[in-house]
Amino acid sequence: MQQLLDRFLGYVKIDTQSDPNSQTTPSTEKQWNLATELAYELERIGMKDVTIDDNAYIMATLPSNIDKEVPVIGFISHFDTTPDFSGTDVNPQIIKDYDGKDIILNKEKNIVLSPDYFEDLLQYKGQTLITTDGTTLLGADDKAGIAEIVTAMEYLVQHPEIKHGKIRVAFTPDEEIGRGAHKFDVKKFGADWAYTMDGSQVGELEYENFNAAGAKVIVSGKSVHPGYAKGKMINAISIANEFIGILPPEETPQYTTGREGFFHIHQIKGEIEHTEFEMIIRDHDRERFEERKELLRKITEKLNAVHGPCIALEIKDQYFNMREKVEPVFHIVEIAKAAMEEIGITPIIKPIRGGTDGSQLSFMGLPCPNIFAGGHNFHGKYEYVPVESMIKAVAVIIKICELTTKKV
Numbered sequence: 001m002q003q004l005l006d007r008f009l010g011y012v013k014i015d016t017q018s019d020p021n022s023q024t025t026p027s028t029e030k031q032w033n034l035a036t037e038l039a040y041e042l043e044r045i046g047m048k049d050v051t052i053d054d055n056a057y058i059m060a061t062l063p064s065n066i067d068k069e070v071p072v073i074g075f076i077s078h079f080d081t082t083p084d085f086s087g088t089d090v091n092p093q094i095i096k097d098y099d100g101k102d103i104i105l106n107k108e109k110n111i112v113l114s115p116d117y118f119e120d121l122l123q124y125k126g127q128t129l130i131t132t133d134g135t136t137l138l139g140a141d142d143k144a145g146i147a148e149i150v151t152a153m154e155y156l157v158q159h160p161e162i163k164h165g166k167i168r169v170a171f172t173p174d175e176e177i178g179r180g181a182h183k184f185d186v187k188k189f190g191a192d193w194a195y196t197m198d199g200s201q202v203g204e205l206e207y208e209n210f211n212a213a214g215a216k217v218i219v220s221g222k223s224v225h226p227g228y229a230k231g232k233m234i235n236a237i238s239i240a241n242e243f244i245g246i247l248p249p250e251e252t253p254q255y256t257t258g259r260e261g262f263f264h265i266h267q268i269k270g271e272i273e274h275t276e277f278e279m280i281i282r283d284h285d286r287e288r289f290e291e292r293k294e295l296l297r298k299i300t301e302k303l304n305a306v307h308g309p310c311i312a313l314e315i316k317d318q319y320f321n322m323r324e325k326v327e328p329v330f331h332i333v334e335i336a337k338a339a340m341e342e343i344g345i346t347p348i349i350k351p352i353r354g355g356t357d358g359s360q361l362s363f364m365g366l367p368c369p370n371i372f373a374g375g376h377n378f379h380g381k382y383e384y385v386p387v388e389s390m391i392k393a394v395a396v397i398i399k400i401c402e403l404t405t406k407k408v
Helices: 002-012 031-044 119-124 140-158 236-246 286-307 323-329 331-342 357-363 387-407
Strands: 048-052 058-062 073-078 093-095 103-106 111-113 129-131 167-172 193-199 204-206 211-220 262-270 274-283 311-319 370-372 384-386
Touching: 002 129, 002 140, 002 387, 031 048, 031 058, 031 140, 031 167, 058 140, 073 140, 073 357, 073 387, 103 129, 140 167, 140 193, 140 384, 140 387, 193 204, 193 331, 193 357, 193 387, 204 331, 211 236, 211 286, 236 262, 236 274, 236 286, 274 286, 286 311, 311 357, 323 331, 323 357, 331 387, 370 387, 384 387
Parallel strands: 073 167, 073 193, 193 370
Antiparallel strands: 048 058, 058 167, 093 129, 103 111, 129 384, 204 370, 211 274, 211 311, 262 274
């Protein structure tokens, strides 16, 4: 437990925030600080064929210790953190034997992690929690996954009595900005399938995710003195507001759950002559996903017919539901499910309300379900992870490696 804890605490203190406005890979130079450290650590624990390429993708091998042919499996996590919240000067707090009450993250700023609001906390009474100090995110997404993979590989190196086939591991940059798999060399990785360790609570096992697209709406207006504006002014702010008002208000993140899709406007800026806003479009159902994009096109056509050709719409697909790529090889989900059950974990099989590197990798020829890493409340100051959950994730990785030699 202590080794896993120390490893994780070391990772989160290294700032690896990615930047969606950068055109480089990795998108920020500071991601190299952890990447180079991880490559060194993989060599130190006894992994073979450790490589780090020009884009900071890290790969390594744990050779097979059996004399029969079995599938090559992989485990993948990302080392960047979201640009949505600060990852600079992370100061993790360790709460031992959590008592189920409010946790004061920052007394000076009155920032409290409370089970009254975050009910999941009550699952972890008596356990050791790692939280933020209220001023940054924690980085359990996905440095918990990295710590778990490295710890599991080290354990297997040190315990050759546990039989396994060839295992590949990879750590990627820029997952949080949707580019984690863009330059991933699937052929070089050479696995038959893999698992991303990037889920949340204990037991999560996911092979469905959103179909995803991003959209930008650009409104061009015309500024005229308001006292003399009748029939002349085109107010881009008002037209943008009209566009937003046509979208179904109940189909937004705060009102949806499960397989329900949504539109999410996450950025807006503007003035009379130029207003633009960006949104993401999400839906598990491919047909409904296409209907959502078509709705944006119809709204654009409608408002341009009313106000003149003042709106430009840009839509870009981001990733698709990996279910169609995983279901034909569903035994890879069943192996992970069996691994959890054998160590006393109840699998929670549900769709991801988001995406992982695994969704893109599945469409690149590497089927890749997602497994829990243990963290909660990702991307903000209320993020936390129970140490016991991380320990269970390590055990699941080890058991999957073992079961693959028997189930296939």
